[in-house]
Structure formats: C-alpha cells, structure tokens
Amino acid sequence: MNGFFGPLDPEGRVPPRQQTRVAAFLISAHGALARQFAFTLPLKLDAAWQTELNAQFYRETEIVSLLMRATTWVPDLALGYMAASWETAWFPTPIEGIADRSLGQAVHLATLAHAVHAGIRPAALLPVEANASDPFVMALRRIEFESGRLLQAQIMFLKGPDLVPFRAAVSATLESRHIDLRKLWSGTLESVGIAVDE
C-alpha cells in the first residue's frame, strides 16, 4: 500500500474500484451537507449571511453531481454497509456545553462541514502521473479547491463573536469531528489499498 491512488492504467486513470469507493464516500459526505444546508436554508433570506447558506447548498450539490458523472463506477458489494456507517456518522448530535438547540444545530453543521472541507483532501491522493485530462482526476482537484473556499464560511462562523462564550465546547466538538471523519476516510482508503499516514 502507498499513500496514493494506483496502480494507474496506461492512460494515467485511477482504478475504477478506487474511484467507486472514494466517490461514494465523498458523495455521502457532501450529499449529507447538501441536505442539511437545504433544511437550514429559508425560502426567503432575512439576513446577509444567509446568502452563504445558499452558496454552500449549491456548491455541495454541484460536488455530488460532478462525482456522479465523472466517476467510472463498478459494482461494489461492500458499499452497502459502508454507506450505512457513513450516513449514520453525519447525523446531528447534541453539542456538549451548548444548551441552545438552534445554536447547537448550527455548530453541528459548521463542524461537520469544516471536517469535510478541511480534513478530506482527495486531490492529494493523485500521484504525479495522474492524467490531468481525465474527468475523475479533474473532479477531485475541483472538489479540493472548492472545499478550501467553502471552508471559509465555517472558519468565520466557528471563530466568530457569537461562539466566543462557547470556544472550548466548539473546539472540542470540532477536534472530535475531525478525528471521527479521519477514521472513516482512512478506513475507506485502506479498504482499496491506499495507506494513510497517522
């Protein structure tokens, strides 16, 4: 095992089995964010910051759409139970130290989005020889690039003035989110022969 996709085919494409499992994980995570942003997005925006919710919702949807079309899919029997474990990990959980339910929900969504956007770097799995003209390769690069931008909304909210009184709770929740997500991501990668440095 090494830390990159491969072995690539003669055209520099990622093996379809690795594409399938990695794309399924990313669709699960970004799809969960898209759904949760959709539920949070009001029909009529009341505040300027809500425009960011709209942007996040559509960017997440774009990522799901992109992966569905750019991936070379192959049948994968293990995906059923793996997807079930991923999906349960995205469920909202109470945030210890934050009693206000709506604030807790916002922190849940922001910490989940931070972990997904910051902690998952799919383009870093591409070896140097990966074919830059391949749609899956380009999709992963786009997703990592867009994630870096989407992340800014989470950073601004989680570091912002509203959460200063809850800084310890927010930091602990975010660290824990990152650890949990890293575990799922590492497990997914290792299941298709990609080693992850810990």
Add this chain to the structure above:
Amino acid sequence: MPFLTHGSYRIRYELDGPANAPAYVLVNGLTQYSELWRTYRDALIARGFRVATFDLLGQGASDKPTLFINQDDHVLALDRLIDELGDGPVFLSGISFGGMIALRYAIEHGKRLSGLVPMSCFAELSPQLLLIGNALRTGLILGGTGYLQDLLLPMNLSDEWLKPLLDKLDGVKRQGWLVNDIYALQNLMESFLDFQPLTPQLASIAVPTMILNGEFDFLTPRALHETLRAEISNSALVIIQRAYHAFTLEKGALTADLLARFADDVLAGRWQGNKAVWIAPEDPGGELTRFPAGYDHLRAIPVMGKLT
C-alpha cells in the same frame, strides 16, 4: 518518527548527532517542514553538533489544531524539545515565522541558550509586512496552498535559483502542497491577528545573537532586522549577499557554515557582537567583511550615514 506531546497534541521531531555535543535547534518558517533542514542537519553534524528539527503545530507531521493555534503553544513546544536535549549548550535558530518564535523563546528562556540566530526575522509587523501578510492570507483563502506558493516563490528566491527550475516548479511545490493543509496554514497566519510587538522586550535578550538578513529580502527587509540589532546588546547583523527571504533554502551550505562558525566562536569565547554589521562571504569558509564604515547599511545605494 518520534513525537513530543504538548497537551493533547503531538509534535513530530528529529534529533540527530552525538548526544553529548552542543546542539542546534532549527525552527521552521510558515510553509516549511522539517525535512527542508536536511542540508543543515548533515553539515552541522559533520561539524560536531547535535541537531534538532521539528514540525510546528499545524505543520507537516505534527498535529494540526483545527481552529486556533496560539503562538504561545509554539514556544511551549520548543521548550519541551529543548528539555529533551539535556544540559549541554543549545544554539537556537529560526527563519521568518520560526525566527520570531525563537526570539520569543530567547526572551522567556534566554538563560537556557548559548546562542541565538534569527534569520529573515521580525519583532514587529511594519505596515508593509502587515499588508503583505494580509494579502498572502487572502491569496491562500481564494487560491489555496498552491497559489500561496506561487506568490512566495518569486518573492523569496532569486532568479538564479528559479531559472533552472522554471519548468519544474510544480514538482518543487508538490511536497509543500502535500504536507500543508489550508486550514492549518490559515490558523498559523491568523495567530498574528493579536500579535503584540516584541521590540520592547528585545533588550532582555543577553545571549550572543547573530542576525542573518538576505541582501534583497523583500518580505522582511533590513529595517526589521535593524530593530533586532539595535535592541539586542550582544548582537551582530550579517548580510547574506545576493540573497532573498528564503536564503536558508537557496544558500544552505553557506548558512550552515555561518551557523557552525558562530557557535564555535561563542563556545571558544571569541564572539563579540558589539552590534556590528558584517557582510557574509559568497561561499562557505570565506571571510566575513565589515560593512564599510560611514555608509548606511539600511540603504540600497552607497549613501553616507552613521551607525547607531
């Protein structure tokens, strides 16, 4: 790969060379990782030193705190690392962001050090540095780590170094891009949002100090190093010829030689800072030259001025 613990975080470090030798501790710049000190490790060990390198919190293989990185944590982590070195002489050197962390360590724990070498360093954010720092942070946010590297490479390295690499720059950038995460770099950059100038505390640094500054350093120009020279009593400023901010990368053999000579001079009792200004030789082993008397070392043209 050994790790130190700092609170709940792990800090990756490397310690090489004879256990009873005087030690050099090298502190990374912002986008650096400890493997970039390899040339120094080899050169300093060959000169009889023990060498400690590490990834700061948020860098390389060390843990990356998700939301906040406090500069105090770097100083505490550095203190933990220096504790590992025992009681022998310790020389501390850092570049840029790492130089500032080294300065803070020297202010707080100066008695533990035998010598200090801040390189491409600053004790305060001048308006230019503040604005450039903000622009680099915006570049990171909008364009990612690769764009930040695109900005830093031409700013901090010479044409001579860049020219043969122009068609291989993606390869040069790749390792830095792989090991640096946007959120961690951003946290490191945002640790300056409440930065307080160190200048008022510099006078408390009594340890022998050699300040290294690239002749053409654009990011942290001479005036920022002059603050260190003026405030640290036993210091000397050494100008690295034809060098930019990242001269440690470009002129590794020369810089390692200067580090070794400085430590040898200090250990032999020969070092006299005297707030002097020197010009480094072009090549390792060459003679240092006094900056010509009567000329202003803060200017880029030979204008008469007086040393203060």
